Amino acid sequence: MSPPPDRPEILDSDHLSARTRDILTSRLSAPETQPCTLSLQAYAVLDALLPVLLPLEEILPPGTDINMTARIDAALSGPRDGWRFADLPPDAEAWEAALLTLDDVAAEQHGIRFIHLAPELRGSLLDAMMTGQLGLDRDGRLSIPQMARWAGDLRGEVVDCVMSDPRVQQALGISSSLTGGDTVFQGFAEVGPNSREDFEPKATAALAQMADSRE
Amino acid sequence: MNSTTVMKTFAETDIVDAVVVGSGAGGAPLAAELARNGKTVVVLEAGPAFTAMGHTPDEIAARELYWLHERLSAGTNPQAFGGNNSGTGLGGSLLHYGAFMPRMDTRDFHLHTETGKGVDWPFGLDELLPYIERVESFIGVSGPKSYPWDPTRRYAYPPPPANSAALKMREGCDALGLRHADGPAALITREIEQPHFGTRHSCANCGACHQGCRNGAKSGADNTWLPMAVAYGAELRPGCFAHTIERDSSGRVTGVVYRQDGIEHRQKCATLVLAAGAVETPRLLLTNGLANSSGQVGQNYMTHVSTQVWGEFDEDIRPNRGYPSLTITEDMMRPKDADFVGGYLVQSLGMMPATWGQNLARSTTTRGPAFARALAGYNRSAGMGINGECLPRPENRVTLSDEKDAFGIPKPLIEHSYGPNEWAMHNHAANLLSRMWEAIGAKDIRVIDRAAHMIGTCRMGTDAGSNVVNPEGRSFDIDNLWISDHSIFPSAAAANPALAIMSLSLRTADAMLKA
Numbered sequence: 001m002s003p004p005p006d007r008p009e010i011l012d013s014d015h016l017s018a019r020t021r022d023i024l025t026s027r028l029s030a031p032e033t034q035p036c037t038l039s040l041q042a043y044a045v046l047d048a049l050l051p052v053l054l055p056l057e058e059i060l061p062p063g064t065d066i067n068m069t070a071r072i073d074a075a076l077s078g079p080r081d082g083w084r085f086a087d088l089p090p091d092a093e094a095w096e097a098a099l100l101t102l103d104d105v106a107a108e109q110h111g112i113r114f115i116h117l118a119p120e121l122r123g124s125l126l127d128a129m130m131t132g133q134l135g136l137d138r139d140g141r142l143s144i145p146q147m148a149r150w151a152g153d154l155r156g157e158v159v160d161c162v163m164s165d166p167r168v169q170q171a172l173g174i175s176s177s178l179t180g181g182d183t184v185f186q187g188f189a190e191v192g193p194n195s196r197e198d199f200e201p202k203a204t205a206a207l208a209q210m211a212d213s214r215e
Numbered sequence: 216m217n218s219t220t221v222m223k224t225f226a227e228t229d230i231v232d233a234v235v236v237g238s239g240a241g242g243a244p245l246a247a248e249l250a251r252n253g254k255t256v257v258v259l260e261a262g263p264a265f266t267a268m269g270h271t272p273d274e275i276a277a278r279e280l281y282w283l284h285e286r287l288s289a290g291t292n293p294q295a296f297g298g299n300n301s302g303t304g305l306g307g308s309l310l311h312y313g314a315f316m317p318r319m320d321t322r323d324f325h326l327h328t329e330t331g332k333g334v335d336w337p338f339g340l341d342e343l344l345p346y347i348e349r350v351e352s353f354i355g356v357s358g359p360k361s362y363p364w365d366p367t368r369r370y371a372y373p374p375p376p377a378n379s380a381a382l383k384m385r386e387g388c389d390a391l392g393l394r395h396a397d398g399p400a401a402l403i404t405r406e407i408e409q410p411h412f413g414t415r416h417s418c419a420n421c422g423a424c425h426q427g428c429r430n431g432a433k434s435g436a437d438n439t440w441l442p443m444a445v446a447y448g449a450e451l452r453p454g455c456f457a458h459t460i461e462r463d464s465s466g467r468v469t470g471v472v473y474r475q476d477g478i479e480h481r482q483k484c485a486t487l488v489l490a491a492g493a494v495e496t497p498r499l500l501l502t503n504g505l506a507n508s509s510g511q512v513g514q515n516y517m518t519h520v521s522t523q524v525w526g527e528f529d530e531d532i533r534p535n536r537g538y539p540s541l542t543i544t545e546d547m548m549r550p551k552d553a554d555f556v557g558g559y560l561v562q563s564l565g566m567m568p569a570t571w572g573q574n575l576a577r578s579t580t581t582r583g584p585a586f587a588r589a590l591a592g593y594n595r596s597a598g599m600g601i602n603g604e605c606l607p608r609p610e611n612r613v614t615l616s617d618e619k620d621a622f623g624i625p626k627p628l629i630e631h632s633y634g635p636n637e638w639a640m641h642n643h644a645a646n647l648l649s650r651m652w653e654a655i656g657a658k659d660i661r662v663i664d665r666a667a668h669m670i671g672t673c674r675m676g677t678d679a680g681s682n683v684v685n686p687e688g689r690s691f692d693i694d695n696l697w698i699s700d701h702s703i704f705p706s707a708a709a710a711n712p713a714l715a716i717m718s719l720s721l722r723t724a725d726a727m728l729k730a
Contacts, residue, residue: 017268019269023275023276053583053586054583054586054587055587058584079283080283081296081298082281082282082284082285082286082301083287083288083294083295083297084287085289086293086616087289123583127582130582155576155577156573156576159569159573159576160275162590163568163571163590164273169568172594173594174535174568174594175535175536176272176423179272179421179422179423180421180429182268185416186419187419187421188420188422188536189420190536191376192377192382193532196531205591207591
């Protein structure tokens with residue numbers, strides 16, 4: 001485990017309501033029980049694919065761990081988003097089946113489990129899945145069209161997890177949580193281009209700094 | 216609600232004049248209007264009662280405002296539900312709606328007469344206009360001094376400030392010679408005392424309209440129609456999921472059975488109004504086997520073609536700030552080079568980060584550092600989006616699936632596929648909006664193919680053989696059953712549906728009072 005990250009400054013802003021602060025703060029720690037939805041095997045596949053799908057070291061300071069695998073696994077047992085593709089089973093079941101499909105295909109194509117594959121090979125399997133070229137027609141696994149559908153769910157879940165994390169918001173200079181406090185609802189006085197207000201975070205991630213560096 | 220008002224309550228054995236299922240744009244205006252005219256009214260709302268200051272801009276937590284009972288989505292364009300689609304809670308979808316409040320174009324009422332495709336409404340804009348003006352006046356709508364496509368129109372409040380996306384879209388319109396204006400937005404830009412509610416503050420430009428307005432600036436049902444309904448003696452019952460419609464031997468409705476805190480309750484009524492939206496209203500009728508002699512309940516499901524085009528600018532855009540969708544052009548309502556019928560509205564788009572990221576994630580297959588780079592471009596991004604006509608098609612419909620929900624009721628299955636008209640409109644808009652962004656130097660231009668809103672499924676019309684309700688919203692089969700929501704729209708039209716839903720709601724209330 002990496003050392004606990006610095007507390008993002010946005011959490012101490014008076015432009016944040018107490019409720020929103022509590023919600024964001026709760027994301028700084030990993031869920032206590034892991035895994036709570038997926039099998040150990042499927043959890044390990046998810047853990048191995050996430051850095052290949054979205055490498056967070058491109059965004060966050062070195063050593064920052066936002067516990068994405070554990071948070072996604074926990075989210076699968078919580079309230080969902082109100083819909084699913086009719087050709088996929090219920091979410092928790094679909095995720096288990098999809099991740100095991102990836103593991104089986106890794107074993108069949110490369111002779112080793114997904115988690116032991118080199119990152120390039122893991123990436124190739126993800127590309128094949130997203131472009132409708134990977135799937136298995138057998139019980140407890142997902143077919144090629146199902147895997148392509150699920151790839152959208154996977155990408156959406158990852159983005160929810162990443163963009164709602166206060167460390168990511170701080171690193172990318174995102175002020176969306178800072179709509180206003182409880183006693184004063186400040187909103188934004190400036191809404192046009194190149195008009196960051198003092199209370200809004202300035203991006204620290206190199207990828208996001210182009211605009212800020214022009215100020 | 217106004218804390219000084221004590222809400223009247225009814226006993227379940229009271230036969231109230233009307234039970235209204237749903238407290239959003241369809242149910243709330245009608246409930247208020249019936250109560251104001253002395254009728255006894257109970258509103259059943261499946262969701263909770265929220266408080267405005269308790270709303271949070273956190274997009275994951277704000278899902279509490281969305282209808283999260285699982286829906287199954289099928290077809291070649293399976294529609295995403297949940298986020299920014301169906302709502303829950305006292306106030307319904309108006310709790311999370313974007314408050315973009317264009318009026319329906321007069322031509323959209325007569326699409327079939329004009330083009331030979333689609334369906335005409337059983338009346339024109341002149342019939343609905345008095346109700347539209349009442350809605351705008353009562354809830355509060357901001358807009359420009361002079362509206363380019365309808366110079367006679369007036370709005371009571373000046374527009375909020377233009378955010379980055381709104382300013383960029385103005386530039387894009389200018390570059391291609393399109394007219395543009397500040398669009399009608401259902402929010403107030405100066406503090407007022409709302410009758411029966413209390414103080415509503417001026418919009419603070421916080422940008423989190425879709426996560427619930429925290430200061431009452433956005434004009435919803437929770438701060439307008441529902442307090443009025445309560446002031447005139449209506450009872451609002453949150454947390455009540457209606458599932459069974461009871462009838463007498465003649466087939467007339469006698470009451471509604473609903474579940475509250477795990478316990479079944481029954482409310483007797485003289486009249487029932489369904490205002491649960493274009494999925495839950497037909498689902499309720501289908502599970503009860505009612506009002507379907509036409510075979511049209513659940514049929515004619517429509518959406519809006521809602522293509523978005525995003526671009527990155529070498530500027531600090533910060534798309535979360537300010538009213539998200541201020542700039543409008545109506546120049547594409549009947550474009551000269553169209554290879555489709557009907558038209559579309561274009562609006563600028565700011566957006567909150569997770570919603571924006573979801574759209575990006577689901578519309579691309581980028582991976583690795585390129586995916587990270589795309590997400591890191593959030594603060595440099597501005598968007599435009601459309602809402603356009605969607606023709607009814609036989610394969611697009613709401614039916615009951617084989618799966619049961621937690622209440623033991625079949626989950627709805629929604630089949631949705633674009634036809635040639637929808638694809639032609641999507642392609643036209645993708646091309647136009649991309650050219651607008653290119654003309655002003657946007658990079659990494661990204662087209663997102665998506666549909667929004669839910670329309671149709673209990674169509675109104677004059678012919679009982681092909682429609683579920685008459686032109687006033689009354690069931691052809693059961694004379695004390697009415698429908699007041701977007702399920703009765705005969706066609707989708709281009710305008711966002713909330714204004715027409717509220718206007719029809721007042722009109723149906725008038726018809727009920729005369730019945």
